[in-house]
Amino acid sequence: MSAVSDKQCRQVVGLASRRGRLRWLIPGGFFSLFLVPSAVQHVTEAGSLPRAVLIGAVFGGYGAAYLVAPPLLWPRPVWVKIVGSVAHLALGFGLLALFGQDSLILMIYAMGVAAVMLPVPWAVLVDGAVLAALVGWTLATDTLAVHGGELVTLLSVSVSLVFMGELVRTVVELRAARDEVARLAVAEERARFARDLHDVLGHSLTTITVKAGLVRRLLEAGADRERAAAEVREVEQLARQALTEVRATVSGYREASLVAEVAGARAALRAAGVEPVLPHAVDDVPAALQPVFGYVLREGVTNVLRHSGATRCEVRLGRTWLEIRDNGPGGTSTVDSLGAGHGLEGLRERLAAVGGTLEAGRLPAGGFRLRASVPPAAEREAAPAAEPRLGLA
Known part of the structure; x- marks a missing residue:
């Protein structure tokens, strides 16, 4: 011994x-x-x-x-x-x-x-x-x-x-x-909590920062005060939503919704002046994969807003894959994507739980690509017997 x-x-x-x-x-x-x-x-x-x-x-x-x-x-x-x-x-x-x-x-x-x-x-x-x-x-x-x-x-x-x-x-x-x-269970729970907290606060605070900057520019220009007031109301709503999600994360009951993340990504990208090209429906994605794809979309859009300097962001969605592309220089997004923090490393852990993989890197023509995919066999194992149909108008 x-x-x-x-x-x-x-x-x-x-x-x-x-x-x-x-x-x-x-x-x-x-x-x-x-x-x-x-x-x-x-x-x-x-x-x-x-x-x-x-x-x-x-x-x-x-x-x-x-x-x-x-x-x-x-x-x-x-x-x-x-x-x-x-x-x-x-x-x-x-x-x-x-x-x-x-x-x-x-x-x-x-x-x-x-x-x-x-x-x-x-x-x-x-x-x-x-x-x-x-x-x-x-x-x-x-x-x-x-x-x-x-x-x-x-x-x-x-x-x-x-x-x-x-x-x-x-x-x-x-x-x-x-x-x-x-001991390992405690360590895993700590890692889960850190990952979820990063996913919640990273996206929410980034969106709040973008919208606060937009409000500041509107007020400094002295024009369109109605729009500035509307943006402030959205900032307040985002802050309340972030607080609710943090509480849900602490209690362990939070799950990402792909439908909600698509809508949130569209609003955040537009507020930052980035042209969003997003899917109008998520019907084809199995219910078992929608939460993890929601996390991927949230983290990918957060990185675009924080690091890419892009003017256009495109999200492509398939039954077992999701891809996010931007046209920005992508200077620090590569470091964030491939680093050892709680960002995309946490996404790799989430995807591994359903048998999926994550790819991240520069595009030959410029910009950055993030792709999450799940093999069909793994998708069949993860999918429940009956899948609800969810979509966006």
Whole structure:
């Protein structure tokens, strides 16, 4: 497992926290109590103080390792776990060297820790080697029949704990994956919100700026005050509409309407002095593609108004494609179209969701072209069973 996964394991199991240590120390301490009678018996039967001290030290180290090994080894690299498990097993073999085969069952503590802590291949290898050594020892001393039940117990407990350790690791990975999915969902929602906010405010503020400039020129010329007042009313209406769309975006219920975007594009282009050549109807566009094409039209017209310096803008529309052309120099529109911001990069993401693609670049004869297209197969998959017919008069 990686370092990040190990850290997540430690956090999930809770061994790094006081509560997590208590969760392990309570059952671990309980099972360690079974070592006490055997330790007391062997210490009292030692026969000499040095031997009694040695027996007490081995038992104490063996029991302490059983208690502290899981909290200390779980978040560590595999090689550290292997070294710790082998050291624990060495203490167990020390007990066998002191007391003989009558203490075989005591190996269950060290073998159990290795089974839980180590990855499955290493757990099988380490505990399998220990069990093979014990079987070989009983065979060599012709005591297999006497201690066969203890060996079977060691085998069954070790196998069970191997599966338990793997289950714990699986649960940890699933929780880590759940956390990662949640993190990605939050990031995606932030990207969606930024993209929608850009689409709403970029177009609305550009149109408001254009109309405000027109009002300023009309007032400075001192003529046609009625038209200036009408443009101011439209600016007020646009501002209110932008506020409504921002609120809808925040609540997540906003969808672009291709019909409304065509009408809005015509008004914005005319206010900026750009000749609009727009389709009069959107009937042929499937309902499933109209929202994304509406976003494409909004962003394309916004770029024409802000960057192109064009005097003419033409929008062509097919069943599965939409194309916007202008005749301007297109100096900075190329940068905006192909950059990494929320503009046309956001449109690429929207089109990718319905299997479509976006093309943007200069035209050989001058001007700039933006084309969104969806393959017919993808359009059939995205289209609902019944498509409403929408159009413009």
